[in-house]
């Protein structure tokens with residue numbers, strides 16, 4: 107069996123207790139757990155000058171190889187092009203997108219540095235799987251260095267509509283870089299369709315009879331492959347002592363009230379302010395529910411060096427403070443606004459204690475919180491999932507209450523409906539959702555992608571299968 111080499115911006119091996127990790131790290135850890143794989147990426151540390159020195163560490167059968175980046179790299183590539191250009195743009199926030207040449211150069215430089223450092227570690231039969239928007243040009247850089255192995259790419263975030271993407275200077279260069287991969291995966295058919303539309307109408311490419319895409323003189327296979335949870339691991343964790351403890355602690359603190367839960371990285375794409383305003387609207391429309399219900403919003407800080415993230419943090423605190431000031435009573439607070447990160451096991455207990463989970467991003471590649479919430483429920487008394495139609499997860503989780511997060515009325519109505527839903531409907535919806543989460547798990551995602559990558563390796567001409 108070929109070795110799997112995963113390349114992503116950050117590498118974060120599991121730690122005891124499961125410290126806070128973003129969706130991608132959680133998924134890659136789960137995907138590599140049963141693979142004797144290599145995981146290559148940035149250590150998260152910066153040095154005044156780039157050294158290219160590789161540090162390795164192993165845990166649970168996964169070897170991590172990391173490099174430090176130069177301070178300027180972190181500024182221009184990570185905080186810059188990745189998180190101030192591509193992230194907002196791909197989440198439809200042109201208003202927040204920074205178009206700066208220095209960011210583009212930093213992005214190209216870091217991708218080059220990644221490729222140069224990774225090159226000597228690649229063995230003949232390795233399959234290489236590059237993750238996410240930070241590393242789109244990786245395949246081109248590796249090919250330029252003679253790598254002929256099968257290389258795949260998976261985009262964890264949405265692929266934007268063509269009309270949005272063309273606002274990016276040198277958008278064609280970015281898309282052309284993708285054509286150096288053999289397989290490119292998107293979370294949903296919708297993002298894949300948007301990519302195909304760009305290839306056809308902007309790049310003059312075509313869809314081949316076998317489903318392949320051809321443009322820029324190259325061919326790739328593009329697929330929609332939704333990411334999933336390690337559902338089994340999650341179920342085990344949900345039954346662990348820390349999970350049971352946090353569940354009991356939550357139950358006690360609910361004192362018979364219903365809990366609405368939100369769990370998100372503090373990010374403007376997650377629709378946090380809109381969600382709080384919808385909750386305020388719900389309280390105004392349904393005063394009979396006051397005192398019977400509260401919202402626990404857990405939003406952990408990420409990317410705190412980026413200005414837009416400091417802004418959203420301040421706005422969210424102000425908004426929850428305003429709602430509490432206006433609505434709270436001496437023995438009831440409507441919003442519990444928590445920034446402290448929790449262990450994953452602790453989180454599983456909190457999910458289980460929730461009566462309703464609000465997953466209302468304005469745009470989201472997939473959203474694993476929706477799946478984690480479902481995986482944490484027990485059949486006796488499952489909670490209700492309210493899910494934004496703009497999360498990739500909505501294409502799979504149709505038994506959730508699907509809402510438009512931009513409409514406070516719509517979300518407020520869904521909260522009311524969720525709170526009133528009888529137990530048989532809750533169980534029926536949950537059962538179907540749970541089946542889906544268990545079936546389309548992270549192993550299914552990994553296996554399907556790796557199979558395509560293996561196929562791509564076989565399709566190479568003979569001189570290419572001797573590649574190094």
Ligand code: GDG
Nearest residue numbers: 125126128129130262447448449450470471472473474475
């Ligand atoms: C990107 C895409 C896609 C949150 N708070 C805590 C904590 N979390 C964990 C959750 C979940 C993860 O963070 C968030 O995952 P999401 O999928 O919701 O979102 P992104 O981080 O934006 O991930 C997304 C994903 O990649 C995978 O492809 O689904 O669309 O944007 O796992 O549980 N974890 C811990 N403590 C916290 O306080 N331990």
